[in-house]
Amino acid sequence: xxxxxxxxxxxxxxxxxxxxxxxxxxxxxxHMAVLLNELFFxxxxxxxxxxxxxxxxxxxxxxxxxxxxxxxxIGDNLGRKVTVVITTTMMSFSCLTMANLPTYxxxxxxxxxxxxxxxxxxxMSSMGEISGAQLYLSETIKPPARxxxxxxxxxxxxxxxxxxxxxxxxxxxxxxxxxxxxxxxATIAVVGAVARTxxxxxxDFADAKRRIKDAKKRRKFEPFESDSIQQEKVNQKTSxxxxxxxxxxxxxxxxxxxxxxxxxxxxxxxxxEQIIHQNFIVSLVxxxxxxxxxxxxxxxxxxxxxxxxxxxSAIIIVTCxxxxxxxxxxxxxxxxxxxxxxxAADAAPATSIFYKHFPVFKxxxxxxxxxxxxxxxxxxxxxxxxxxxxxxxxxxxxxIIMVPVCVGYTIGLRHFENLxxxxxxxxxxx
Numbered sequence: 001x002x003x004x005x006x007x008x009x010x011x012x013x014x015x016x017x018x019x020x021x022x023x024x025x026x027x028x029x030x031h032m033a034v035l036l037n038e039l040f041f042x043x044x045x046x047x048x049x050x051x052x053x054x055x056x057x058x059x060x061x062x063x064x065x066x067x068x069x070x071x072x073x074i075g076d077n078l079g080r081k082v083t084v085v086i087t088t089t090m091m092s093f094s095c096l097t098m099a100n101l102p103t104y105x106x107x108x109x110x111x112x113x114x115x116x117x118x119x120x121x122x123x124m125s126s127m128g129e130i131s132g133a134q135l136y137l138s139e140t141i142k143p144p145a146r147x148x149x150x151x152x153x154x155x156x157x158x159x160x161x162x163x164x165x166x167x168x169x170x171x172x173x174x175x176x177x178x179x180x181x182x183x184x185x186a187t188i189a190v191v192g193a194v195a196r197t198x199x200x201x202x203x204d205f206a207d208a209k210r211r212i213k214d215a216k217k218r219r220k221f222e223p224f225e226s227d228s229i230q231q232e233k234v235n236q237k238t239s240x241x242x243x244x245x246x247x248x249x250x251x252x253x254x255x256x257x258x259x260x261x262x263x264x265x266x267x268x269x270x271x272x273e274q275i276i277h278q279n280f281i282v283s284l285v286x287x288x289x290x291x292x293x294x295x296x297x298x299x300x301x302x303x304x305x306x307x308x309x310x311x312x313s314a315i316i317i318v319t320c321x322x323x324x325x326x327x328x329x330x331x332x333x334x335x336x337x338x339x340x341x342x343x344a345a346d347a348a349p350a351t352s353i354f355y356k357h358f359p360v361f362k363x364x365x366x367x368x369x370x371x372x373x374x375x376x377x378x379x380x381x382x383x384x385x386x387x388x389x390x391x392x393x394x395x396x397x398x399x400i401i402m403v404p405v406c407v408g409y410t411i412g413l414r415h416f417e418n419l420x421x422x423x424x425x426x427x428x429x430x
Contacts, residue, residue, distance in 0.1 A: 004149070007200070008141050012149050014195055015133040016156040018088060022129045023160030025091045025185040026122050029098070029115075030257075032168045032178065032276065039103045039178075040115045062380070064372035067124030068131070072365030075132055079206075080139070080364070081199045083132040090125035092189030094118040099182035130157065131368035138352040139205060139360075147297040151349030155290040162287055165280035173273060205360060232359035234366050241415035242354055242367070244408035245347055246374035251405050252313070252344035254382045255320070255398065256282060256337045268330045278334055285338040293349055302350035303417055310409060312343040317402045324395040345409050350416070357419055378405070 004012065029036060075083040098118050104111045130153065137150045167181050257279050264270040264278065296305055316339050327333050347354060358366050382401055389397030 004141065004145060008145075008149075011140055011199060012137060012152060014199055015084070015136060016152050018084060018193075018195060019129060019133050019153050019156040020160040020163070021188045021191065022088055022091055022126055023157045024164045025095050025160075025189050026126045027161045028095075028164040028168065028181055028185050029119060029122075030164075032181070036115075036178065038272075039105075040101075040111045041104060042109075042112075062123070062376055063120050064123050064126075064376050065369055068368035068372035069365065070124070071132070072368045075135070075364030075368070076361050079201045080132050080136045081201050083364070084129060084136070084199070085193055085197060087125040087129040087132065088189050088193035090121055091129075092186050092193065094121040094125070095182050095186035095189055099179050099186060131364060131371055134351055135355060135364055135367065136199070138355050143352075144298075146352045147302050147349050148294050150352045151290070151294045151297055151302075154346070154348035154351075155287065155294055158283065158287045158290050162280065162283035165276060165283050169273070169277045169280045173277070232362070234358055234362050237415060238357050238419070239366055239370055241412035242347075243370045243374050244412035245345075245354075245416075246371050247378045247405050248313075248409040249344055249346035250375055250378040251382050251402055252340050252346075254379060254386075255402070256341040256344075258383070259386055259398070260333055260337045263324070263333065264330055268333075270330060274330075278330065278337075281334065282337045282341055286341045289342040289344075290348070297349035302353055303413070303420060306345065306347075306350050306413055309343050310345045310406075310413065313340075313345045314406050316340055316343060317406055318399070320398060320402070321395040345406075353420065354416055357416075 071083050071087065074086070095118075098115060101114055101118075102111055133153050134150055137153065138146060141149050164181075164185075167184060170176075171178055171181050261275050261279060264275045265272075270278070293305055293309075320336065320340070323336050324333075327336065355363060355367055385401055386398060389400055391397075393400070
């Protein structure tokens with residue numbers, strides 16, 4: 001296994017820490033929603049409360065596609081480094097606003113709108129964050145060291161989620177002011193933005209820029225090399241395959257933390273503090289899962305890991321309604337949450353394998369937009385859809401969403417396996 005040089009090691013550390021901080025801030029509200037929605041939204045019945053929870057959750061993701069286009073343009077034209085610095089700055093601003101925001105009881109519906117706008121800003125900034133960080137490491141480190149290095153960012157996301165849950169659990173358990181959590185979030189976001197200014201631009205992007213500049217100098221009045229570099233087309237089937245695979249994780253995440261959280265609240269009468277605590281333990285299981293798959297990516301080719309995860313995940317998904325209908329204790333529901341999140345089929349640790357099939361100067365835009373669109377559509381369909389589907393079909397209604405998403409992931413994975421075989425065949429010819 002090749003060792004990382006000093007500069008690569010620093011890049012992994014800075015981006016992992018920054019991603020951890022960014023997602024700590026992003027997930028802080030999501031995991032405190034059972035408490036904060038009661039403060040920032042009017043009190044309602046269980047059905048309307050479910051819709052408000054879905055609205056507050058989805059507001060984070062609805063404008064992500066616009067954020068992807070904005071940050072995609074910045075990332076593909078100005079560079080990967082500047083993008084990840086901007087995103088952490090935006091996150092710190094929104095956290096600071098929420099830390100000082102009056103509640104619904106104090107200023108009425110204005111509180112609901114302001115907190116929703118802050119969630120939108122956080123969602124947009126997190127979009128540029130994760131795509132920028134993954135691309136930076138994908139373009140800086142060569143295989144096979146690239147696979148676990150990029151997968152570490154997924155671990156950083158999970159650690160940020162767990163830290164947010166841990167802080168939320170600590171604040172609520174000891175009766176502290178919930179605003180303290182957001183002050184902490186704003187502070188660490190500023191630290192992350194400053195730390196990232198030390199990064200250098202990625203070799204792939206810098207080299208492509210240099211090639212265009214040199215070509216322009218050589219041929220001022222004739223077609224030059226930059227035309228082919230900048231106008232290289234994106235394979236639409238590859239974009240669709242990535243989109244289908246990106247849809248899987250949001251469904252598993254929403255089911256484990258939000259859907260099961262509502263069951264804990266309305267079926268088992270757990271308090272918001274107890275739900276936050278149980279979700280925190282689930283997040284530790286998620287971290288254990290990512291640690292395992294990061295380690296395996298040192299030894300096993302990432303696409304093989306994804307195939308195994310998909311098979312196990314599909315079995316769990318198909319049997320979910322049966323278990324939900326027969327669970328009589330929150331302790332057993334915890335095991336179902338943990339199973340879904342542990343084997344959730346996502347892109348890690350094969351992310352960098354997928355990204356190499358996109359042109360350098362369109363890579364950031366396409367990857368981030370595909371990621372954002374998959375999150376926006378899937379979270380909206382899942383969060384609002386489950387409210388109505390489960391009313392009509394009970395827990396079996398979740399299969400109407402989860403099974404098609406699972407099939408889509410399978411189609412996407414097969415596409416990238418085919419591309420990988422073609423690449424391997426061409427390299428063997430050389």
